[in-house]
Amino acid sequence: MSNTDNRNMVLGMLAYATGQHVASWLQSTAPADATTNIGYWRRLASLAEEGRFDLFFLADSPGARTEKLNDFSRFPYMMNMFEPVTLLSALAGSTKHIGLGATGSTSFYEPYNLARLFASLDHLSQGRAGWNVVTTASDYAARNFGLDRLPPHGQRYARAREFFEVVMRLWDTWDDDAFIADKAACRMFEPEKFHVTDFQGEHVRVHGALNIRRTPQGRPVIIQAGSSEEGKSFAAEAAEVVFASDPTFDEAKRFYADVKGRMSAFNRDTSQLKILPGLSVMVGSSKAEAEDKYRELQNLIHPDVGRMRLGMDLEADLTGLPVDEPIPEHLIPKKANLHQAYFRQITTLIREQNLTLRQLYTSYDRGKVTVCGTPEQIVDYMEEWVDGGAADGFMLAFHVVPNDTEDFVRKVVPEMQRRGRLRKEYTGTTLRDNLGLERPVSRHAR
Numbered sequence: 001m002s003n004t005d006n007r008n009m010v011l012g013m014l015a016y017a018t019g020q021h022v023a024s025w026l027q028s029t030a031p032a033d034a035t036t037n038i039g040y041w042r043r044l045a046s047l048a049e050e051g052r053f054d055l056f057f058l059a060d061s062p063g064a065r066t067e068k069l070n071d072f073s074r075f076p077y078m079m080n081m082f083e084p085v086t087l088l089s090a091l092a093g094s095t096k097h098i099g100l101g102a103t104g105s106t107s108f109y110e111p112y113n114l115a116r117l118f119a120s121l122d123h124l125s126q127g128r129a130g131w132n133v134v135t136t137a138s139d140y141a142a143r144n145f146g147l148d149r150l151p152p153h154g155q156r157y158a159r160a161r162e163f164f165e166v167v168m169r170l171w172d173t174w175d176d177d178a179f180i181a182d183k184a185a186c187r188m189f190e191p192e193k194f195h196v197t198d199f200q201g202e203h204v205r206v207h208g209a210l211n212i213r214r215t216p217q218g219r220p221v222i223i224q225a226g227s228s229e230e231g232k233s234f235a236a237e238a239a240e241v242v243f244a245s246d247p248t249f250d251e252a253k254r255f256y257a258d259v260k261g262r263m264s265a266f267n268r269d270t271s272q273l274k275i276l277p278g279l280s281v282m283v284g285s286s287k288a289e290a291e292d293k294y295r296e297l298q299n300l301i302h303p304d305v306g307r308m309r310l311g312m313d314l315e316a317d318l319t320g321l322p323v324d325e326p327i328p329e330h331l332i333p334k335k336a337n338l339h340q341a342y343f344r345q346i347t348t349l350i351r352e353q354n355l356t357l358r359q360l361y362t363s364y365d366r367g368k369v370t371v372c373g374t375p376e377q378i379v380d381y382m383e384e385w386v387d388g389g390a391a392d393g394f395m396l397a398f399h400v401v402p403n404d405t406e407d408f409v410r411k412v413v414p415e416m417q418r419r420g421r422l423r424k425e426y427t428g429t430t431l432r433d434n435l436g437l438e439r440p441v442s443r444h445a446r
């Protein structure tokens, strides 16, 4: 049984130790050392599994911030964390059904390392691994790898293409039935079922073969999250899960139709790609109670963090400005260089509502929407998106973990199950089974 046969929504959890909100750690009930506490991570993954999630996912960037430490000491994002495949390998032993996905950078790994790591994870978890193919957009990471700054967008994607091709070939090194362990004939594997990769690209060169057998899923599930032209065409050609980030239904629906519409050019069935927009929720016994909870959390944002995050998207230095007055007009740039949409959202708030700096940073959340409501209202919202052709399910980015995850699992999940929108029990054993994805046939068997 798979998601394609029924009305199940796909559920992923974007897992941060204390949540994705900038002030999450101030409200989280997690232990103080949560980010590197394996007992805590095991409880968290089990909670997602209790909620019958398809996928437990770890974002990653290989580099801590080295500047603005006063601000980042109050918002310690990416400053202290496990290497994700190492953590997932530990979680493979304490979970049974939930998929285990992580980001792996095509800019800062060699394809051989990456193919080996994720193949090992797929074996360790008996078929539950997923790789989020990311080019990494952080100069902090670049400086850890001998560069002064990131290579340009086009160059990163050109390397990503070659990198991906090599990883896929390496994963097909061994045919499924290559290992025969025939003691009588003294033969462990059949040499003709072993295939060498020989790839000479502009960015990547590999002549060799992977030293681990083909994985339970054939290969890990391929995840993609970029929304540029390159990102979308890569998704249509090769991705099996896409993390989308459009804040409104209309934009999400356009993105969904756009990416799925490109798949026929690659001879792919649209059921073989699951598009999951990000979703943050606040659960309450009434909409007003949920909104109060969210406001309380927003009010915990430290002024230094508020100024830094708003300043980044407004492309203005707001350091030291009084928070209970509006931003002086002369500091507001005429136009944006970086994120047009974020910039427009902030300047609209300034022009239309004449908000103070504090009011601004407590109402602005980088184009993201938080759905506040009762469990019924939240499931209504999710159904509207899925049934309206804007999503196959959602990537849940909980503001405060484990608090909001517990609320979701205990209150929203039962409502989803009552409406027949989420499995009550897992039916398969692999991540591909959870998602209703086919097991890929090796290129050498085709």
Ligand SMILES: Cc1cc2nc3c(=O)[nH]c(=O)nc-3n(C[C@H](O)[C@H](O)[C@H](O)COP(=O)(O)O)c2cc1C
Binding pocket: 014, 058, 059, 060, 061, 103, 133, 134, 135, 136, 137, 224, 225, 226, 227, 228, 229, 230, 231, 232, 243, 244, 245, 278, 395
């Ligand atoms: C749910 C989600 C998770 C992501 N996780 C990561 C991550 O772990 N590491 C990273 O460098 N980028 C991550 N990204 C960013 C994207 O992979 C991508 O780099 C970004 O959207 C820009 O891509 P584009 O240039 O194709 O638009 C994530 C995006 C989304 C929506």
